[in-house]
Amino acid sequence: MPTIYTVADHAGVSIATVSRVDRGSPSVADPTAKRVRASMQEVGYRPNGAARALAMQRHDAIGLVFPHLSGPYYSGVILGLEAAAAALGQAVYIVATQGRNHPEQLVTDLGSRVDGLVIAGRTIPDEAVRQLQRLRLPLILLARNAVGTADAIRTENRRNAERLTSHLLQHGHRTIAFVGDPESSPDAMERWEGFRAAHQHLRRRVPNAPVRSAFGEAEGQQAAREVLREPKRPNALFCANDEIALGAYRAAADLGLSIPTDVAITGWDDIALARLLSPGLTTVRQPVTEIGAAAARLLMERVNGSRRVGSTTVLPTEMTIRSSCGCESQDRRHPTHRLTETDDINQP
Amino acid sequence: MPTIYTVADHAGVSIATVSRVDRGSPSVADPTAKRVRASMQEVGYRPNGAARALAMQRHDAIGLVFPHLSGPYYSGVILGLEAAAAALGQAVYIVATQGRNHPEQLVTDLGSRVDGLVIAGRTIPDEAVRQLQRLRLPLILLARNAVGTADAIRTENRRNAERLTSHLLQHGHRTIAFVGDPESSPDAMERWEGFRAAHQHLRRRVPNAPVRSAFGEAEGQQAAREVLREPKRPNALFCANDEIALGAYRAAADLGLSIPTDVAITGWDDIALARLLSPGLTTVRQPVTEIGAAAARLLMERVNGSRRVGSTTVLPTEMTIRSSCGCESQDRRHPTHRLTETDDINQP
DNA sequence: GCGTCCGTTGTAAGGGCTTACATCGCTGCT
DNA sequence: AGCAGCGATGTAAGCCCTTACAACGGACGC
DSSP, X not given: OOOHHHHHHHHTSOHHHHHHHHHTOSOSOXXXXXXXXXXXXXXXXXXXXXXXXXXXXXXXXXXXXXXXXXXXXXXXXXXXXXXXXXXXXXXXEEEEOTTOSOHHHHHHHHHTTOSEEEEESSSSOHHHHHHHHHTTOOEEEESSOOOTTOEEEEEOOHXXXXXXXXXXXXXXXXXXXXXXXXXXXXXHHHHHHHHHHHHHHTTOOOOOOOBOOOSSHHHHHHXXXXXXXXXXXXXEEEESSHHHHHHHHHHXXXXXXXXXXXXXXXXXXXXXXXXHSSSOOBEEEOOHHHHHHHHHHHHHHHHTTSOOSOEEXXXXXXXXXXXXXXXXXXXXXXXXXXXXXXXXXXXX | OOOHHHHHHHHTSOXXXXXXXXXXXXXXXXXXXXXXXXXXXXXXXXXXXXXXXXXXXXXXXXXXXXXXXXXXXXXXXXXXXXXXXXXXXXXEXXXXXXXXXXXXXXXXXXHTXXXXXXXXXXXXXXXXXXXXXXXXXXXXXXXXXXXXXXXXXEEOOHHHHHXXXXXXXXXXXXXXXXXXXXXXXXXXXXXXXXXXXXXXXXXXXXXXXXXXXXXXXXXXXXXXXXXXXXXXXXXXXXXXXXXXXXXXXXXXXXXXXXXXTTOEEEOSBOOHHHHHSSSOOBEEEOOHHHHHHHHHHHHHHHHTTSOOSOEEEEEOOEEEEOSTTSOOOOOEEEEOXXXXXXXXXXXX
């Protein structure tokens, strides 16, 4: 394989000059640069990124660790992250932990090839995250609570859950069931809390237990079916995500209930499908590409050492009203504002 | 940052021993290995992948170049590729070219960090692919015709397009319009050819022009609307992908036509939505994760030098009958067989 | 008791690049 | 004419690993 030495010989210059041409250094005379580029082409020179990274003491690469890739959530995150990373001159590694036996091992290995890591949701345990921090690896946590000094990026849940719930209550839906599992993630927990807060503020009886369901269409259908069969069935279902809501749509159809007349339904995420269901699903949209982009930018700040303390960035979500809540209206968006909280109280 | 030297000092051994422990070489005495591991932990040693890659003359990484990430197609491919690559001990880089100014540059840069590249569909021009080959970079082409000696992975189009068309004709739909743009990709062209072949075999008048439409919902809606408004509107629309079909659903709704009674509609891809539309969309499923997995495996064969000649692997697709074609039935699958063609006639 | 062999560890030579510093040849000024 | 200064190029050290080969010491066989 040709190296800079091959090129240098071929062009009759030193390897330093070849390197300079390759890096685009301005201090190479024009004719020389031309000759070197011609030689590169001729010998089929492909730079060795490993050697460069070694010499530069930088990988110029970041890693993204995510659980799986179904649904629009991670696609959007990856897209946003990749674009932002490319703009910053960083390459992107990805690794999915789904159904892998030793995710920690996988992630640690990745850690040897990157300048920093973005770790999403339920991939590796907190202890593994701490271990990574001990190796002084800059880390960004996505949809997950802060661990140690790593930065976290979250999206707003509580406020919009509360608004969405109030919206349902104001539609006249008297009893609303929360379908999902608050324990399964901090996001789910916050939605549950917002759901309860709305009841409290409007002086309704505060529900004290959710209708437990895992985050999947089948599970949602099952859970919704059961609750909708009860003698005093709820007037509305606040589903913890769109997939559960989709299951709820099916359950309603199975039971001959029409949406939103017999039962109103809301979701969370605004998957592509939400708009296309009939009636359109009222839900809350997450700024998925922004999450990825913010992660890349924040991570690079860490890598470049300009930031040191842990922060939590909360990106706004958008309540997206369609018809499944009882509204006639089309796609009304209701964003929250962007919040950034820094843990370090000494920060200016 | 601690290196093997730091660890070696700390554990009172030589760097060779540290390296051996890290690589899991069996020829290290047990107590020594334990001591070294403890030291690694204590000093917070993180191996330097670049240095390793340089010494080993291998990156143990492959790159995936794709246009964008919308829809389930690329998610599936990435997932399959990542899983297969991880099983082979390879890390995965991804780069999206969508709306990037100099995709060639991006891809060439990536080429310096990997042992091989998987290049999907419409990302970089054939000339750029050839340039990469000149650099002796192993390449796999996805959903794209073979270039030079690179391997290509395709999915079956013609046969299932023909079967699907015959199916529509046998339903009694007399005139069928092909909605899409055959010129836009080899896949689209093959679907168009299969569509025509079915007419020919059943001795129907062979359509000589498609209803041109780009591959998007809005474009499909527009195109379908126009053709469905014509005085002699077709009985069925053979849409080149599911997004176009989705647009066609909307156009039909706009015009008050019911599916499949007034107009039958079929798609291609079997996106998540296809099953959930009503009526369910009859379409053709692509084995997306298998595409990714096959790409990773084929690429590694190339990298390891066990294969040299270019081949084209054609993965089977599955005709998936729902109701939009006129059937009552639920999700019947009709796979084709797997085909592998090798270009080199000297191959055994 | 000595030589052999084997298991364990160390020494040192790369692997391909970047870049600080040295060198060289001119230009242009005094 | 001589020299400072500058632009262009070269020299060589260093980035952190892997691994061929050497060295060492103890067990074992004769």
